[in-house]
Amino acid sequence: MSKELIREILAKHGRLSASIETLNDNSDLYEAGLTSLATVGLMLALEEGFDLEFPDSLLSRKTFSSIEAIEDAIDEIQN
Amino acid sequence: MCTTHSQLDADYDNYREQLISAGLLVPSGVAGVYGLSGTFEGIIESFESLVTRHGNKLNPEVVRFPPIFNRQTYLATDHIETMPDLLGSVHSFEGSTLEHLDMVHKLKDGEDWTSGLSPTEVMMVPAACYPLYPTAKDTVLPEQGRLVDLRTFVFRHEPSPDPARMQIFRQREFVKLGTPQQALEHRNFWLEKGQEILKSVGLNVIAEVANDPFFGRGGKVMAASQQEQELKFELVIAVASEEKLTAISSSNCHLDHFGSEFNITTQDGNHAHTACIGFGLERIALALLKTHGLDPDNWPQEVREELKL
Numbered sequence: 001m002s003k004e005l006i007r008e009i010l011a012k013h014g015r016l017s018a019s020i021e022t023l024n025d026n027s028d029l030y031e032a033g034l035t036s037l038a039t040v041g042l043m044l045a046l047e048e049g050f051d052l053e054f055p056d057s058l059l060s061r062k063t064f065s066s067i068e069a070i071e072d073a074i075d076e077i078q079n
Numbered sequence: 080m081c082t083t084h085s086q087l088d089a090d091y092d093n094y095r096e097q098l099i100s101a102g103l104l105v106p107s108g109v110a111g112v113y114g115l116s117g118t119f120e121g122i123i124e125s126f127e128s129l130v131t132r133h134g135n136k137l138n139p140e141v142v143r144f145p146p147i148f149n150r151q152t153y154l155a156t157d158h159i160e161t162m163p164d165l166l167g168s169v170h171s172f173e174g175s176t177l178e179h180l181d182m183v184h185k186l187k188d189g190e191d192w193t194s195g196l197s198p199t200e201v202m203m204v205p206a207a208c209y210p211l212y213p214t215a216k217d218t219v220l221p222e223q224g225r226l227v228d229l230r231t232f233v234f235r236h237e238p239s240p241d242p243a244r245m246q247i248f249r250q251r252e253f254v255k256l257g258t259p260q261q262a263l264e265h266r267n268f269w270l271e272k273g274q275e276i277l278k279s280v281g282l283n284v285i286a287e288v289a290n291d292p293f294f295g296r297g298g299k300v301m302a303a304s305q306q307e308q309e310l311k312f313e314l315v316i317a318v319a320s321e322e323k324l325t326a327i328s329s330s331n332c333h334l335d336h337f338g339s340e341f342n343i344t345t346q347d348g349n350h351a352h353t354a355c356i357g358f359g360l361e362r363i364a365l366a367l368l369k370t371h372g373l374d375p376d377n378w379p380q381e382v383r384e385e386l387k388l
Contacts, residue, residue, distance in 0.1 A: 036304040037157055040297030059296070061304040 005049055006070050013045040014038055025068045030061075039064050046070065052077050087320055088240060094319040094369065095242040101373045110238035111246040115361075122364040122375060123249070125386040126280070127230070130251055130358060133276055139228040139253060144210040146203060146232035146247070152213045153202040155340055161293050161301065167203030167234040170196040203234035207250035208355050215256060216341040220351055224257020226265070230360075237292075242365060243318045243325045249360040254353060258345050262332060262352035269356035270312050270330045277314060277328065281382045282366050284314035289329065310334070318366050327362040331355050 003025065010029070011020040017033030034042070042064060047053055054063070054077065063073045098104040105114030115123075147169060153159070159166060172179065174195060182195035204210060207229045215225070229252040237244060255265035270286060277284045289311045290302035305311055310333075313326035331354060337343070338351035345351050371378040375388055382388075 036301045037160055039300050039304065043297060043300055056299060059299040059303055061300075061307045064300070 002050070002071055002074060003067060006046070006067050006074075009045045009049050010042065010067065010070075013041045015041075023067065025071075026066050029064060029066055034064065036061075046074070050074055050078075087323055090320040090322075091240040091242065094365075095240065097373065098242055098365075098368070103368065103373065104242060109246070110240060111244055113242075113245065118375060119364055119368075121388070122367055122386075123360045125388055126358075126363055126367075127251055127360065129280070129386060130276060131228075133272060134228055134253055137226055137253075139226040141228045142211065142214075144204065144207075144229065144231045146234065147201040148204050148210040149213065150198065150200050150202050152210065153205075155213070156209060156337075157340075158205055158209075161298070162205070162291070164294050165205060165235040165237060165292070167205075167236055169199045169201045169203065171199050173197045203247075204231055205235060206233055207231045207252040207357060208254045208353075211254060212337045212341045212343065212353070215343045217343075219344050219346065220256055222346050224255055224261045224345070224351075227254045227256070228252075229254060241319055241325075243362050245361055248362070251358045251360055252355050254355040256338070256343060256351050256353050258347075258349075259334075259352045262354040266312075266330050266332050266354040266356070273314055273328045273330065273356055273358070277316075277363070279385050280367065281370055281379060282316055282327070282363070284316045284327065285324070287313050287315055289313040289326065308332075316366050316370075318362065318369050325362060325366070326359070327366050328356065328358045331357075 007020055010016070014020075014029065014034050015038040016029070023029075023032055039061075043054060043059075052074065054073070058073050058076070062069060064070060095104070099106055103116050103119045105116065107113060170193070172182065172195060174182070174197075178195055182192050185195070186192040210231070211227055211229060230249060232247050233250050234247050236246060238246060253265075253269060255262050257265075274284055274286060288306055288309050290305040291311065292298070293301040310331060312330045314328040315324035315326050318325040318327070333353045333355075335350040335352050337353045343351040367378075367382075371382060375383070378388070
């Protein structure tokens with residue numbers, strides 16, 4: 001469920017050069033065209049979509065590096 | 080070491096007042112905006128000459144841009160998205176006689192008169208290399224890339240009691256446009272050369288991985304990303320404070336950020352990578368004055384000789 005929402009948000013806010021359908025959960029989003037500026041938009045959209053706030057400790061490049069990494073970070077915040 | 084704000088502010092106030100008392104800085108009534116004495120300016124000129132002697136060995140192109148540049152060029156960079164709190168937009172009056180009178184009346188009545196102004200075609204330059212990239216728009220670089228020597232005043236809206244944090248100051252830069260390898264080699268070369276030059280005048284700088292002051296919470300992601308990729312190095316030294324060191328030079332890799340934005344390509348058809356080294360000239364003068372004393376006549380002989388003072 002959360003992966004689907006992540007994909008939806010990523011497709012809308014990630015400004016990726018690759019199509020979201022071609023990415024698996026472990027694909028490197030930076031290689032798929034995610035820029036550091038787009039990461040900011042993605043972060044804000046994820047916060048709104050999941051109703052949470054990323055703590056400073058998770059504001060790193062790694063957190064947004066793949067769909068799975070984003071899900072892990074969201075799990076960590078929610079639990 | 081943990082430095083409290085009050086201690087840091089005291090250090091800033093102390094060094095700033097020393098500089099003002101010595102006549103080196105002339106206060107303007109606005110934090111971070113000063114007039115500079117002939118002695119201060121002489122230090123900058125001498126240091127720049129030293130940098131030129133080193134830089135000329137690489138036979139760079141030399142271009143000097145003014146501190147304002149095309150608003151459209153500014154908007155083509157992502158500065159407004161990453162550092163909106165530092166930008167400077169130039170506005171002027173373009174209205175009718177009636178609107179002029181209205182503006183003057185508002186001014187005299189203590190109301191907001193600035194609503195009568197319109198944005199001009201120019202913005203303040205936020206970094207010395209920004210005006211360069213549009214001049215290379217849609218070009219294919221020569222095989223060896225391009226090396227450009229730049230210097231301009233840059234504006235950053237960050238009023239501060241720290242005399243080393245000026246709102247407008249000069250950056251001397253060497254920018255490389257080329258392949259990823261050429262850009263990285265340039266950055267690495269100048270990271271070493273910058274330390275060599277600064278140490279030759281007695282400034283024992285330390286190289287640190289750094290990040291730009293990106294705006295807001297989102298900026299923390301960008302800053303972390305920049306740090307993790309080691310895209311920015313700063314050469315730091317004690318200026319106003321012994322505990323909180325000040326960057327007096329920085330070396331930056333922009334990857335293909337500007338190359339793709341302005342469609343600058345290399346011989347293989349890929350977007351060019353760019354990298355730059357920047358010397359903060361006012362900060363270097365302040366570091367020299369802090370390290371060697373407020374009177375250059377009394378500086379160590381070897382420093383005076385290196386700077387040809």
